Amino acid sequence: MELRLLNYFATLAEELHFSRAARRLSISQPPLSVAIKQLEEEIGAQLFERTSKGVRLTPAGEHLLPRARQLLTLSQQAVQETRDVGHGVRGHLRLGFVGSALYRGVPQALAAFQAQHPQVRVDMLELNSAEQVQGLQQGRLDLGLVHSILLPEGIVNQLLMEEAFVACLPEGHALAGAPEIDLARLKDERLILFSSAVSPVYHQRIYQMCMAHGFAPEIRHEVRHWLSVLSLVSHNQGTAIVPAALQRVGMPRLVFRPLQGQHPLSELLAIWRSQPDNALVQDLLHNLRAAVSAIGKGAVPQP
Incomplete structure (x- = not known):
């Protein structure tokens, strides 16, 4: 059934007058008569009674009228909502993130974005970097926030921030009072680290940092989330090398100290599909860049 006919x-x-209705529709009367006849034939019921006194709805026409109005309203809403999505006013974003991103300006960026886009729903999913790449490829995510990772064709990225790694020690550790720590002094420590299956690039990067200082770390625990790393350290189960952002977590019984010398940096990347273009993704990226920059300067961005 054509919306035009409805x-x-x-x-x-x-x-209830063919000439007035035709004028409203900006057509002549004969095409209107043909269209009504076509609709009646399609439905298989007479919709109007035509008499010398005018036109009136049949019971079938009275039944159809509220439903026709509802369908026309829904079609207009669908057009407007689709236009809004295309213009980045309305929509639904699915954001993947690694846990450390929560301490790198993401909550502030989301608050600013949602103040600007009150009709956009944002769902957040905590996933490791490899899971986010897969989610983008399968269309289950629109944007991801990941650590360093090799990206397949069709996935593009933007570096949001780089920061130093720091030593994370349990309170009362022998090195806790040092202003900075030579990484070589952790050679006899039990190291708590991401699983190589979860974050192979981070696992390799930290392992190579230790090797560059003359030792292969004793990896006692391998975990999936940074908060698990911090929790194990706080319970005196070992030490860790973590991104500096995790100092903002505020977990008790932990001491963070900078590392001496030059080391690889911890990175946060935004990744998304190169096609199709998504205006909402670009708007959220703008807010992420602003929030990350403010965090780096020690400010808290406001929505």
Whole structure:
């Protein structure tokens, strides 16, 4: 059933006069008569009674009228909502993130974005970097926030921030009072680290940092989330090398100290599909860049 025919029917039902309805529709009367006849034949019921005194709805026409109006309203809403999505006013974003991103300006960026886009729903999913790449490829995510990772074709990235790694020690550790720590002094420590299956690049990077200082770390625990790393250290189960952002977690019984010398940096990347273009993704990226920059300067961005 064509929406055009329903629109003609609803207009005639309101005017109950072919000439007035035709003028409203900016057509002549004969095409309107043909359209109403076509609709009646398609439905298999007479919708109007035509008499010398005018036009009136049949019981079938009265039954159809509210439903026709509802369908026309829904179609108009669908058009407007689709236009809004295309213009980045309305929509639904699915954001993947690694846990450390929560301490790198992401909550502030989301608050600013949602103040600007009150009709956009944002769902957050905590996933490791490899899971986010897969989610983008399968269309289950629109944007991801990951650590360093090799990206397949069709996935693009933007570096949001780089920061130093720091030593994370349990309170009362022998090195806790040092202003900075030579990484070589951790050679006899039990190291708590991400699983190589979860974050191979981070696992390799930290392992190579230790090797560059003359030792292969004794990896006692391998975990999936940074908060698990911090929790194990706080319970005196070992030490860790973590991104500096995790100092903002505020977990008790932990001491963070900078590392001496030059070391690889911890990175946070935004990743998304190169096609199709998504205006909402670009708007959220803008807010992420602003929030990360403010965090780096020691400020807290406001929505």
